[in-house]
Amino acid sequence: MANRKPLIAGNWKCNLNHLEAIALVQKIAFALPAKYFDKVDVTVIPPFTDIRSVQTVIDGDKLLVTYGAQDLSEHDSGAYTGEISGAFLAKLGCTFVVVGHSERRTLHAETDEVVLGKTTAALRHGLTPIVCIGEGLEVREAGDHVAYNVAQLKGSLAGLSSDEIAKIVIAYEPVWAIGTGRVASAADAQEVCAAIRATLAELADASVAASVRVLYGGSVSSKNVGEIVGQTDVDGALVGGASLKSDEFATLSAIAAGGPLP
Numbered sequence: 001m002a003n004r005k006p007l008i009a010g011n012w013k014c015n016l017n018h019l020e021a022i023a024l025v026q027k028i029a030f031a032l033p034a035k036y037f038d039k040v041d042v043t044v045i046p047p048f049t050d051i052r053s054v055q056t057v058i059d060g061d062k063l064l065v066t067y068g069a070q071d072l073s074e075h076d077s078g079a080y081t082g083e084i085s086g087a088f089l090a091k092l093g094c095t096f097v098v099v100g101h102s103e104r105r106t107l108h109a110e111t112d113e114v115v116l117g118k119t120t121a122a123l124r125h126g127l128t129p130i131v132c133i134g135e136g137l138e139v140r141e142a143g144d145h146v147a148y149n150v151a152q153l154k155g156s157l158a159g160l161s162s163d164e165i166a167k168i169v170i171a172y173e174p175v176w177a178i179g180t181g182r183v184a185s186a187a188d189a190q191e192v193c194a195a196i197r198a199t200l201a202e203l204a205d206a207s208v209a210a211s212v213r214v215l216y217g218g219s220v221s222s223k224n225v226g227e228i229v230g231q232t233d234v235d236g237a238l239v240g241g242a243s244l245k246s247d248e249f250a251t252l253s254a255i256a257a258g259g260p261l262p
């Protein structure tokens with residue numbers, strides 16, 4: 001994983017109200033003493049309605065966990081009912097924002113063009129976008145997964161400058177591995193993450209490509225995270241189900257930090 005600090009991001013999806021969120025953040029922080037944060041960045045990505053409460057507990061208790069949002073609008077303000085501006089997220093102290101998660105691409109018909117608009121909006125407000133890409137099962141079975149992910153990455157980052165690309169995190173999440181318990185092998189993750197890095201070198205340059213964090217996501221748990229983040233081009237994980245359990249999430253974060261177990 002070269003000199004890149006691993007990042008473990010817990011995507012809570014549509015789970016936990018703001019009271020449950022406070023309890024989970026406190027438990028995660030309690031299980032992960034300060035020494036781990038020199039070696040791993042840990043962030044939680046709760047629903048929008050939890051963010052203010054999460055901010056209050058993290059700021060109040062001076063916790064080292066950061067937080068972010070699961071989506072944002074392409075627009076900064078205006079007549080866009082139901083949309084959340086990146087400006088609002090920045091004001092709430094968010095560090096990260098997930099963009100183009102496969103659940104949004106599929107359930108909300110987000111195209112690469114929309115994902116690019118959201119990525120640009122995140123950067124405009126000083127948020128770090130975690131740009132998600134990943135192939136479905138048919139593409140994987142046809143053996144077209146590398147080309148598919150490279151095309152999705154190029155579409156999602158089209159026209160961004162090297163400086164902008166340097167500020168992004170990429171997450172490779174094969175759709176067939178999300179919430180299924182069917183984790184990609186470490187070699188599968190490495191193959192696509194290496195292709196992502198080679199594409200970043202093409203879109204920006206070699207030094208930017210060497211600095212950008214590329215995460216794997218899809219059924220990550222404390223049982224498989226060690227092998228996955230041990231791959232040369234995998235710099236952490238975007239974790240769904242396992243991020244809702246404090247002990248499990250703390251354990252897998254500690255493994256990504258290189259131990260010891262909490």
Ligand SMILES: O=C(CO)COP(=O)(O)O
Pocket residue numbers: 011101173177178179180181217218219220238239240241242
């Ligand atoms: O979609 C994911 C994270 O964004 C992965 O979810 P699971 O870890 O539940 O498979």
